[in-house]
Amino acid sequence: MGKPCKTAILISGSGTNLQAFIDAVDSGDLDLELCAVFSNNPDAFGLERAEKAGIATACIQHADYPDRESFDQAVIAELDRFEPDLLVLAGFMRILSPRFVTHYAGRILNIHPALLPLYPGLNTHQRVLDAGDEWHGSTVHFVTEKLDAGPCILQGRVAVLPGESAQELEKRVQAVEHRIYPQAAGWVGSGKVKFSKGESWIDGAKAEMPRVVTFK
Ligand code: GAR
Secondary structure (H helix, E strand, O other): OOEEEEEEEEOOOOOOHHHHHHHHHHOOOEEEEEEEEEOOOOOOHHHHHHHOEEEEOEOOOHHHHHOOOHHHHHHHHHHHHHOOOEEEEOOOOOOHHHHHHHHHOOOOOEEEEOOOOOOOOOOOOHHHHHOOOOEEEEEEEEEOOOOEEEEEEEEEEOOOOOOOOOHHHHHHHHHHHHHHHHHHHHHHHOOOOEEOOEEEEOOOEEEEOOOOEEEO
């Protein structure tokens, strides 16, 4: 067996997805080495989760830098100390500069709370309710320079329930995220899924569509 893929997780907030990675690695379900947790927000609860799990943490605040470029350069320098093979954005609420994306080309994953290409951007749960959609969910995708538009790997979807609030829907979608994100990252770590020529490839075939799993 090869060495597990060294994975840095980037967060800005609560870190429930981070926790799902920690739990999956601890239980032996996920063969990744969580080498660092990085936050742009010193108050992110996810930093406490990481410390409790014995994972190295790092924090750089964007307010300390004059622009996105210089902040991203500082983050690159910090992350590279850990020599990550893979970056997992887990509620990292910063838009990445082209330089950052190029530096880690094909090695950055994001999870977005919508069935991309539907609803890039913010406030997805309310937008789904407002539109009266039948389905909602979350998407794991490779990060490219265009926001929420990189090639998709895995989607988890749930049926929208009559009368549910945006908060209730968000909670159900987050539970789905905790299932699909470690799974998709494990696929990348094991080489089952690769990024090449701007596309995602699953088991050696170009993935025109993500894998879709329906949850109750
Ligand atoms: C997750 O639901 C994730 O999909 C979303 O932030 C939440 C972070 O929760 N990400 C985005 O909206 C990115 N555009 P967590 O801190 O509890 O993992």
